[in-house]
């Protein structure tokens with residue numbers, strides 16, 4: 288039921304290799320990823336600083352936007368900061384082959400499910416396996432951006448004259464629906480502008496005479512961009528947009544931005560959302576597939592707290608994860624097998640209750656960080672036969688220790704075979720395993736969804752009251 292940092296690191300290591308080297312006083316780290324047959328280097332440069340009042344992530348996702356990277360280097364060498372850039376072919380888009388099919392994506396359109404589908408369809412073709420590898424890459428990128436820690440994400444971009452400009456957002460413009468407020472600098476180059484999600488930063492930059500657009504969170508198109516994702520997560524976001532070649536102008540914009548944020552000190556909103564945001568739908572698993580066996584331990588007294596933590600109304604998951612699980616069920620049923628689900632979405636209040644009873648990160652995810660169960664993107668499952676009886680596994684569900692590890696080998700061969708059957712079936716549909724818990728799987732793209740303290744159950748949480756702290 289927990290997702291530990293250590294296991295996350297293990298999973299990442301399987302996907303990427305890490306090298307570090309020094310460049311002057313700057314520390315640079317490169318992590319290489321594969322998406323299909325494409326190799327993408329994610330380069331992080333840390334420019335030392337004496338004081339960093341606000342924790343900011345500077346990111347460049349388009350490999351052809353060299354002016355932005357040069358301008359950021361000019362500024363961050365003086366002021367300090369952390370810049371992450373994608374490098375692959377020098378082109379804006381990423382092209383990869385998977386299963387004999389060519390795919391193409393805009394790497395700034397991959398952070399939500401709707402955006403991934405749209406970019407794959409617009410530039411090539413959508414397929415579930417292509418979506419899965421891109422979703423997993425998006426999760427890793429967001430981790431490298433350190434989105435759990437920062438108070439501000441600054442994306443740096445370059446554009447071609449007159450194609451994408453601030454004027455597009457003015458009333459009557461092609462992108463007017465995406466903007467809540469527009470401030471255009473009279474006589475300024477409309478290719479050089481800021482696009483922000485935070486009203487305070489909007490005002491600070493407009494006061495300094497810049498062209499600025501404030502994203503309209505209610506009406507913005509879900510194109511999977513970093514601005515849409517940050518808006519949903521409550522993380523302040525600024526896009527510093529300048530024409531290719533406007534290095535001096537973009538550096539001046541970045542300096543002004545740093546001055547502005549030193550004054551306004553942007554803070555992220557609460558990490559927790561009480562309702563699913565747009566594009567995130569919590570569904571009852573049985574509404575998607577009623578052949579999956581449900582054994583909702585936290586709705587019974589058969590769990591670590593000995594109390595019912597939520598009403599017995601079924602297991603909920605984010606829709607795309609539920610549909611993914613239904614595909615696993617279909618493939619298992621063709622072989623006379625099936626899934627039994629112990630838990631899926633878990634409200635943050637329940638995570639806190641578990642933590643109160645067992646405040647040990649080896650066993651329970653710290654609610655301050657949130658579990659992927661809180662994002663409705665993790666599921667705890669085991670294997671059943673055609674009659675719905677559990678197949679024996681190397682350990683019990685929620686047993687903590689070596690026997691629960693997915694590489695534990697000292698168990699009867701039929702138990703190891705059952706674990707392997709479950710692992711293979713889940714991985715075949717893109718689910719990602721957890722090294723320390725054979726029953727826990729994450730859906731790729733889990734970072735698209737926030738930690739939620741929603742109640743989808745049509746009944747109150749904690750029917751037996753709140754569990755008490757474990758006595759020392």
Ligand SMILES: [Zn+2]
Pocket residue numbers: 288289660665666667726727728
């Ligand atoms: Zn779990």
